[in-house]
Amino acid sequence: MEEIETDQDVQTPLQFEIEQPEEYAQYLLHAKAEVLAILRSLNQRRALISAYFDEGRTFLLTSLLAIDGDNLILELGRDDEVNRQVLAADHIVLTATVDKVKVQFTLPRLVATRYGGRPAFGAVLPDKVLRLQRREYFRLSTPVARPVKFSSSIKRPDRSVMTIEASLLDISGGGVGLMATPALAALLPRGCVLADCKMALPDEGLLVANLCVRNKYEVTTRTGSRYVRIGCEFIALPGARMSMVQRYITRVERERKARLSGMA
Structure with a gap:
């Protein structure tokens, strides 16, 4: 078998389902009550969330700390430099799994805030959430x-x-x-x-x-x-x-x- 080169410095942009509405429209939730229900589930379970930016080339791990009205509070990542980079990004895709169901949503921008006396990320409530569950067979x-x-x-x-x-x-x-x-x-x-x-x-x-x-x-x-x-x-x-x-x-x-x- 020929080995495949794995140069981590060369990464192609990732494709996210939520950014392909023509194909995944049936899995998008737009009603505010439905969006909040999914986000509350992420918050209650302290689900691990991957936040991607720079066309998916860079990411950090976070979790949803709180939902405050129409705003979200997210945990900081472990790397200070990556935290600074994500604050400068104008588009973030967040993806997680709840009960083996993929959840995705996008945020236009994160801002620096505080939660419980500690630094955190703040963001506005997303206008839609993708909940991808389509199984015809037991997996x-x-x-x-x-x-x-x-x-x-x-x-x-x-x-x-x-x-x-x-x-x-x-x-x-x-x-x-x-x-x-x-x-x-x-x-x-x-x-x-x-x-x-x-x-x-x-x-x-x-x-x-x-x-x-x-x-x-x-x-x-x-x-x-x-x-x-x-x-x-x-x-x-x-x-x-x-x-x-x-x-x-x-x-x-x-x-x-x-x-x-x-x-x-």
């Missing part, structure tokens, strides 16, 4: 102890072929989620078709399928690590292979529930 997070490896081949701009490898984050009857580096994600634009992808499902066998890249978004862990989740949809998956996927999902979920109940 199984693949076990960390027994990862599912993915491999496929893609063509470079010069038409030469390179092999790519990744790990599956999750799998369902509709497709898979890949864990990719930003460099690999840049090679897989939305709408890209990956033929004859190979996925070794433990205790089931080798699953070979065609996939289409449907979405991708950057994920930040609590330690600050960053990766890109690439959502791929199965293309005309034959019945026998779909049965393999369902058997794998059913067995792993059954084993997981058994462990939780102390029966394993």
Whole structure:
């Protein structure tokens, strides 16, 4: 396998669903009561929020400290220089996850304020929030102890072929989620078709399928690590292979529930 260059100094702008209203309009909430309900959920759960600026090239981790009328109070990031940069930005995209549902909203500008006697960010209430939940199939997070490896081949701009490898984050009857580096994600634009992808499902066998890249978004862990989740949809998956996927999902979920109940 050829290694993919990962120059962190060269980053392409990220694409956020909330900035693509023509495709994600059905997931946008505009009513103030709905917007407040989502924001209160972020506040009550102290959800970790990634705040992106500079076209997604720079981010900081924050949380929603309070909702004061039509204003928000956000926690400062850990890096003073990044805090200064975000205050100068004229456009910020904030993304978080609540109950496995992606939440996104944009703010025109942050201002310096104080909360509880400590420095904080202030902002006006967003006029809309994206709540992305669209699951036709049960999605199984693949076990960390027994990862599912993915491999496929893609063509470079010069038409030469390179092999790519990744790990599956999750799998369902509709497709898979890949864990990719930003460099690999840049090679897989939305709408890209990956033929004859190979996925070794433990205790089931080798699953070979065609996939289409449907979405991708950057994920930040609590330690600050960053990766890109690439959502791929199965293309005309034959019945026998779909049965393999369902058997794998059913067995792993059954084993997981058994462990939780102390029966394993």
